[in-house]
Amino acid sequence: MKTLAVSVYVISTLLGFYLASANLSKYTRLEGDNLLVRCNATESDDIEIYWQKNGTEHRPYRQNGTDLIVFNIKRAFSGQYICYALNTTFYPYYNETGANVTIDVITVDIEYPAEVDRFNIFPKVVHENESFTLECNFQGHPDPTWSIFNRDNNEGMMSANLPADVIMGPTKARCDHMGRWTCTGHNRLSHHKNATGEGMLTVFCSPRPQWAQIYLEEGEKGKPAKLEMNFTAYPRPHITWSREDGRPFHGQIDTWNDTTVLSWDNLNPVEVSDFGNYTLKMTNEYGTHIAHYQLKANGHPEMPTNVSISDVTYDSVTITWTSGFDMGSSQHFIVMKNFNGNSFSSLSQWIEDNSTTHGVNQTWTYTLTGLQSDTFYNISMVAQNNWFMSAFSRPPVTFWTQARPLMPNESSSFSLAVTVGASVGALVLIGSLALLLYVFKWRKMRMHYEKA
Template identity: 30%
Template structure:
């Protein structure tokens, strides 16, 4: 961008002035008048400080001046009557010209922590201001007022990968070019994102682990848990692990390794088992006797805190059972000293050092046995008493004479015998 500035090219010097600084734009003509106090009949001439310029007369005139003419110029008076010479005036001529970037070279791909270096050649008068500005955030990576050839340097970080604007400017011009810088950076968590590394879910809950990475090139992700690979979904710089229902074996450390051509980085997530235990389940009862019964139940997860089970009957504590380890094996426990012929409704409540389970187990109802009555004898049947038969001596009768033949009689019938019996009975009750 060219800046047009008008400069006065003709300068009148008063006699009282001793010296001046005169700026003139390169390519313009310079006129400086030396009308100082001169001796009568004397003569005037101009010379520069290194004696490479001499001009007779009171006018310092340089046409189409170039930057190499930026020097001190002195005006001398010759007094011929005294054969003497003296300086009566001086002017410093400053040839100004636009700022410009003449050349640049740099390495456009670096690793983090290396040094960026751009070799620049610039010109300009007044001295130009050199700036190297990161385009995305306006941060100034380099600033100088140097001339000629020099190096613009700064130490690169992962966040340094960007497009940079290199400017060279003064009052006469503003020159600019764009530089692209690629930084090879080891993958790492993005400091601008919220990443949760420790979670304390409950068994059965949904769990999500996320990584928002930065670095270049884009990384590959490898998740492991207890030495085994873990399924994950990747999208560019994001990797996600979803656990639909947390199980006991899902607790513990998860290792995530992110890698690219610049190197690799490993971070650790921790799924912590912490809090009150889960409720006991599947409470059953068996081996019921007169005064004892055996309860059996499945413990819930204890979240790495030894748990105690309180056996309750209708809400009243009956007994407690404390496990010795974190086993999830089924628990069997025998209750003694129960009342005979009694009905009990029992459940089991779990607790640990972090608190009580959200709810007790299911309830079982049972009745203890009743005592068996002593055995009874079978009923006795009385038989009738039979008197021994009386023995009578046989009676001897004379032999019956044989029947005398006579008129024949009809034999008695059964009906006639019955009729006789009825008549006798009737006579008896009369």
């Protein structure tokens, strides 16, 4: 290397041509920018200076002169460029005559945003189990991050972090392959905006669920609920919702290209009769799919209503009320005593609902015993199922128990006490009168004695 450097220096000096030391540098430009690089050499009549792109021996890119100038540069200009000096003067005593001398070596790096150069699906329409091919040529510098997926069902096929010309397939078409396939991604120059190529694949197939479905839904009377199916089919199937027991229902049916919904909303809430099993049937010329759903009741039982009382005694009261739906879970009733509206306690044991209608519009009568006599009561009824308790019945019912009557043995004791009390009173009264009479006579005798 030292010998080569000395030789270049000697030749340059003899020819009157100053050559700077060769160096390696890098020039980064955005596609569309301009590039100007000056070779570290001075032109003369005896020296020919030019730039040539490395690696292009068969069709070399060459630009004469000390300046490498490229306007509106393209990504194809990326690569290594060498500045050469060629001795064009014949000097028989110099072996270096006619040989190239490398002056500068530079690297040109052209950056450009991510882009989809080509996207294709072939064929675009297939029957199930027929083959299709997907192609995507995704380019970018710096290296892009990109992926290929089905936008309609989010099924992914591939992702990478480098430029690539991808051919995927042939792939046997499934029903869930149908939809809008997308090749999309970005790099640092994309400014958070993806480059995207898209194409629609149509697959003739029988109806079926598009992804995992929920066939058991829980609802509550008086509130919204829905049964939903996301399906794949082509052509679009005929949709039928029905009750498995044949009864009518008042839910609303809405169907789109890939979704059908049986729903109840706030204006048309769930009724007791809506709970049960449903069947969805989807049919086109390629087949039929049947799905079974259940709308299951869950939540708080309905509050007892029409609470009234009768036959109030000193220690009991008869209570009558109307029960509501137990929300599908066996319920029982409890008589609750209210204290100033802030606290309560139970007055009864569980009164089990053994009706066959889940408590709907059943009339109940219960005699509550063990009450205190001559006492004020403020009561409400509640229903409780396996999970929740209903609200307190409204309005609360108030009453006073009667005074407790005396028992026979209590009456005898009372009579004896009265008799004894009367006797003692009479004796006290007689004694008091006798004492007064004695005093009166004694005073009279004393007055008579004093007068004498």
